[in-house]
Amino acid sequence: MAREFDGPMIRVVDLVTHYGERLILNHVNLEIQAGETMVILGGSGTGKSTLLRHMIRLERPTSGHIYLKTHDVCCMPEERFNLLRRKIGMLFQSAALFNSMTIEDNVALPLRELTQLEESTIRIMTRIKLELVGLSGVEQYMPSELSGGMKKRAGLARALAMDPEILLFDEPSAGLDPITAAGIDSLILKLKQAFRMTVVVVTHEMASAFTIADRIAMMRAGEVVAVGTPQEIRASTHPLVQQFLNRTPQDEKKDAQAYLRSLTESNY
Amino acid sequence: MTGVLAFIGRQTLGLLRYASGLYDLTAKTAYWTFVAPFKGRGLKWGSAIHQMVVAGFNALPIVSLISFFVGMVLAFQGAYQLEKFGAGYFVAALVGVSMTRELGPLITAIVVAGRSGSSFAAEIGTMKVSEEIDALEAMGLNSVKYLVVPKYLAMLLMMPCLTLISDLSGILGGTVFGIYQLDQTFSMYVLATRDALVMRDISTGLVKSLVFGVIITKVGCYEGFAVSGGAEGVGRSTTSSVVVSIFLVILADLFFTALFYYTS
Numbered sequence: 001m002a003r004e005f006d007g008p009m010i011r012v013v014d015l016v017t018h019y020g021e022r023l024i025l026n027h028v029n030l031e032i033q034a035g036e037t038m039v040i041l042g043g044s045g046t047g048k049s050t051l052l053r054h055m056i057r058l059e060r061p062t063s064g065h066i067y068l069k070t071h072d073v074c075c076m077p078e079e080r081f082n083l084l085r086r087k088i089g090m091l092f093q094s095a096a097l098f099n100s101m102t103i104e105d106n107v108a109l110p111l112r113e114l115t116q117l118e119e120s121t122i123r124i125m126t127r128i129k130l131e132l133v134g135l136s137g138v139e140q141y142m143p144s145e146l147s148g149g150m151k152k153r154a155g156l157a158r159a160l161a162m163d164p165e166i167l168l169f170d171e172p173s174a175g176l177d178p179i180t181a182a183g184i185d186s187l188i189l190k191l192k193q194a195f196r197m198t199v200v201v202v203t204h205e206m207a208s209a210f211t212i213a214d215r216i217a218m219m220r221a222g223e224v225v226a227v228g229t230p231q232e233i234r235a236s237t238h239p240l241v242q243q244f245l246n247r248t249p250q251d252e253k254k255d256a257q258a259y260l261r262s263l264t265e266s267n268y
Numbered sequence: 269m270t271g272v273l274a275f276i277g278r279q280t281l282g283l284l285r286y287a288s289g290l291y292d293l294t295a296k297t298a299y300w301t302f303v304a305p306f307k308g309r310g311l312k313w314g315s316a317i318h319q320m321v322v323a324g325f326n327a328l329p330i331v332s333l334i335s336f337f338v339g340m341v342l343a344f345q346g347a348y349q350l351e352k353f354g355a356g357y358f359v360a361a362l363v364g365v366s367m368t369r370e371l372g373p374l375i376t377a378i379v380v381a382g383r384s385g386s387s388f389a390a391e392i393g394t395m396k397v398s399e400e401i402d403a404l405e406a407m408g409l410n411s412v413k414y415l416v417v418p419k420y421l422a423m424l425l426m427m428p429c430l431t432l433i434s435d436l437s438g439i440l441g442g443t444v445f446g447i448y449q450l451d452q453t454f455s456m457y458v459l460a461t462r463d464a465l466v467m468r469d470i471s472t473g474l475v476k477s478l479v480f481g482v483i484i485t486k487v488g489c490y491e492g493f494a495v496s497g498g499a500e501g502v503g504r505s506t507t508s509s510v511v512v513s514i515f516l517v518i519l520a521d522l523f524f525t526a527l528f529y530y531t532s
Binding site: 053056081082083085090092094109162 | 394399400403405
């Protein structure tokens, strides 16, 4: 990647995606600057995880583009994109540790496979990464022997192994108790300050979003409805934003006729 | 009526999609096995050897035991007819030729499909469900290279070996019958087998076993990658990997047997 480039680190342009017939992302536009922490906030099924998966090309869009600096993610040949992927770390929702390997081997895998480093160096780097996320002494454990929070930390250590410029988090606090979740949040803040990485976090936890975000993008039904700093989002008058902030449930009011029809008609 | 047509259409489309998926995986695996290593992309020999032990060496006892029994059964059934003509001597030929040309490769394939094909599907399917495949791809590591190629290499090397062992065990099973029932000596039986067999019998069997190995690996891995929907999906794919690979093995067997028949 060219160092002198000073445009947005990640630029999503008019992204449209379908799963089968279902529209998941509807003309999404988003710019994420270098060094900033962007939190993508939204309810379940709004397409926020799908958007994140597009950034590392685990999904292909129907149309539209994603640019990492100047590289078009969607149209790069596999080989070249894999070089780019080395500079992106991703923490999956379930941590996605390789269950057949020890924690140490998990963290060391990208270093062993993608670099020519000596085994002794790799071991030291692995220890450093595990130390960084507060997990020393569990090198020889298998992933199944760790708690959910520890797995997340180990997954983060693996994502950090290649010293990425961009770090992607898919629901980092999902399934964790509030204390552990807050621990992950402060870890993200610490990393952000220490390494000046560009961080993209997908979450539905508002407390977490307002703690770590430089900017927040709110999503609903495959669309980005508001983007702004935490203060701007808090002050926003957008009905959905207010609904989300105030935790108002979705209106269930239905037209009586339409309801009757939906019960009696078969739609397949 | 339109319902029936739609059903047939959907099934056909599903079949075509399956075939093209299988073809796609085959092409990718062939690239990562036979082309990429010569471009300096490396091969995972460590895990290939691990797979050879798991899928090949560990299958030895069960493959040889089953083949031994099948050889013996074949001798019984053969003798039942041949002894009517006083041709008990030809039991050795019957067992030898059937085992090497047909039953050795087939039994090996069926046992390996049940042992290893299903485990390939379960392993890759579980990794798919727990996002491990995504994690590999996200690191820039190719999942075909890391997961399929070692299994493919192991099967390419191990299937012919297992088949040879199976051939031998079957013949041994026939020998036991020959010694106790037909009053032949060990060396008589072995000589009779040797007289009956030609190199082509063994080599066509080995060619078949290679093809069967490819089918089992491809179907197992493809089913693994096709898993969706959690634990239930893994179970479904595991089952269908065995069913589909045995079906395709028999189909390929028919094709190659006919081919060898007409070209001999």
